Amino acid sequence: MSSVNFSPTSLFKSTLHKYIAIIVFLIAWQILPTLGLVNQIFIPTPTTILSEMYRLCLDGTLQYNTLVSLWRVFSGFLLALIVALPLGFLLGGFFKNFEKAVNPLLQLLSQANPFTLFPIFIVFLGIGELSKITIIYWVTQWPILLNTITGISNVDPVLVKMAKSAGLGKVEIFTKVLIPASLPTVFTGIRMGAVFAFFMLIGAEMLGSTAGLGHMIMQAQMVMQIPKMWAGIVTVALLGYIVNYGLLYLEKKVSTWKQDVEI
Structure with a gap:
């Protein structure tokens, strides 16, 4: 051994x-x-930013705003998972003809600039938490939905034929063949959705918000507290990286059948 x-x-x-x-x-x-090759007033050094993050942690500012932002991100992201994943599996697996009919509309809606939709969300939902969570949900759902449809639709037909030859029914083929084979593409959409959620967070919190990392960044920029602004930016980037890494780890755990190809 x-x-x-x-x-x-x-x-x-x-x-x-x-x-x-x-x-x-x-x-x-x-x-x-x-x-002195870069102006420290606008682009402080990493040590300066870390020092500012430490200072903000001491008075609780960074933790409070981070928790508020995470609540909004995960609420919108979780809502997108609850809606987009089942819908994507159904459209790609059971209602393919209907999916082909509505696909152009889905593609069109997914390309709508979310920033231009802010006034519409605010008019109907106000400037409270609901509008922020909803706009994050709107942006997040499209990569999850479209990648799930693509993943299910592009499963190798040979696998389906083999499953039918083995006597599996439609539900068993769906759960034992289609879903496992589509997971890599589905998780790509989920990771893209998570990235979009953090991207949209800043814009959502800059409109009518009194807390959150986006609000902190905007307020710091307005009063020229540049290290504080960068502390918020770096925190958002780190959170996005951690979430993406966690999703990659989860994908490896649930896709244990997938083997790396070595030549």
Whole structure:
């Protein structure tokens, strides 16, 4: 039985290789403003931003605004999952003719600029939490819905024929063949939806909001508190990265059948 050699040196090399681009970027970001090649007033160094994030954590400002934003993001995102996933599976798996008829409309609606829809959402829903969560839901649902339809529709027909030959019914084919085979495409849509949710968060919170990271960023920009503004921007980016990484991990867990191809 062969053993796998695992040492701190190999771990360091693996980590360095994986994050070398980010490390180089952060070093350059630190050096350029320090040397005066970039104006620190508008682009502070990473250490300055981290120091500001630490200060905001001490007085609770960052935690409070982060929790408010996460509530809005996950409410809209969860609502999109509840609606778009079942609808995508049904349209792609059971109602293909109907899906072909409505697909042009879905594509058109998905291309609508969400920022131009803000006035409509505000008119009908006001400027409270409902309008913010709804606009995040609107943006998030399209990549989830369309990727789910695509994933189900593009399952290899050979797999379906083999399942029918084995005597499986429609429901069993759907649950045991179509859904597992479509998961990589479905999870791509889910990850895209999560990214869009955090992207839309800033815009949603800049309209009629009294809390949240988007509100904090806007307020800091208006009074020229640039480190605080960047602290909010970096926090949103980190949250988006963590959520995306978590979804990738979940995809690997539920797609255990999928094997990497090595040549």
